[in-house]
Amino acid sequence: MSGSLALRAAGTEHTYLMNADVEGHPVVKRLRDFSPEVVEDAQLFRDELTVHVPAIRLRQVCEFLRDDKELNFKYLSDVTALDHYPGEPRFETVYHLYSIENNQRLGLKVRLEGDDPRVDSMVQVWPGANAFEREVFDLFGIHFVGHPYLMRIVLPEDWEGHPLRKDYPTEGYR
């Protein structure tokens, strides 16, 4: 699989040229059938599928992925984020979904601008997103719009800054 990957010359470091196998992937096909523009781009690396979705369509896509009879992504494994400081778009939120029936994993990614990162909360789609989104809010400072209880979870409430951002020093501010 690694042979078909090539680094994109310009732009963010973590995107790859779309390879031919990705478009034939059943999950990508199904998403394109649902709405062609929801797949911004897709990568296959070590047999793992990752799909980039526009932030404004995320809620819609997630509801489709969960409720679709063929895809059945009922299980949300994980929510996390990446900080590409000083690049723009600075943040990416990453969702790892799993379908127990189909034994299929899927990574969803959303790109967010750095000055005021906001994305829809997925708590209404998967209640299990609650603590994960709070953790991302706590450590990256990304706001999840519509989250029922968006508070710091692992750090004290009066903590300043978001430690997992790349411009936050490892040893903290002194």
Next chain:
Amino acid sequence: MPLTLERVPGQEERVVLSMGPQHPSTHGVLRLVLELDGETVVRSIYDIGYLHTGFEKSFEHLTYSQNITLTDRMDYLAPLSNNLGYCLAVEKLLDLEIPAKAQFVRVALTELTRIQSHLVWLGTHAIDIGAMSVFLYCFREREDILRIFEMVSGQRMMTSYFRIGGLALEPPLGWVERVDKFLKKFPDRIDEYEGLLTKNPIWMRRTQGVGRISGDDAVAFGVSGPSLRGSGVKWDVRKSQPYSSYDMFDFEIPTRPEGDVFARYLVRVAEMRESVKIVRQAIDGLPEGPIKADAPHIVMPERESMKTSIEALIYHFKIVTEGFHPPVGEVYHSVESPRGELGFYVVSDGSPRPFRCHVRAPSFANLQALPKLIEGRLIADVVACIGSIDVVLGEIDR
């Protein structure tokens, strides 16, 4: 600012009780805020973070090999499962082939870890509910397993025995016999624990019908591992996406349909029996051969070869001072830890340190189901429910 429950306007005032973080039955430093109507829990929230040490930030500033020591310290009851999850994720990133012997030793040790972790769980869970003696029985066998770990790695708990590309050292002479001796006596010991609990009327009345959750709810909350299988959902990463040659072993996935504390107890006890079967197959069929992958730029050379070979010396110097450069990319790899789906999300930018390494801790997700389990139940059941989802605060807070 302490976390509190806000008062609902128009409702009569109820007692708000803060349970933990120094409560013995919260299994670490978990704090619960309970709103009580008499002895019944009406609402609850949990408060975590007392053990937060910023592992995910530290990951970004250590090399891939150095990070193994951090993974031990997250889930301190199952260090080898954490080592395995991290090593497999990085090996997937590197596209490394691991020799069969190393894979079998890894399987044997992670299954012993599962037994060991379930023993701690069973002992402490039983103490919480009032069965004191089980604790002493469980810790007796746990000690045997910790000695097996000490034999291979020199450490009882923070083993760091699995390395990227294989194992740290060859298992010493007599290790297989030691494991064999343990496996011969352990099934009888499980019967002993079950004799103390399974048909015990007090145990049954304290656990049956308590803390119920349906399979659909458990999936929606992201619950995994024995807590999910106690609700009738047959999903185990070892079977669905086999790693480290688990597909070559013959074992069952125990499930129970009831979804209560008793069902989760039965699932974990049955899992210990399955783990014994797996370890037995692993040591009986232990293949001969190397324990490290053939990748000199990643795997540390043998100490002896460094004295005679200039290449080995150079590789050793490079790995220690600089580390290795994996290809640019990202992987999410999950393993079945004793608590559920333990996922490692490793992002590489081509440098010797991970760009980002995120841990999907199973306890972190499982804990979200706790308010659902305890609301509407008596305060005495809260203790049984916390025990039954088997949380380890070290991996929740990271």
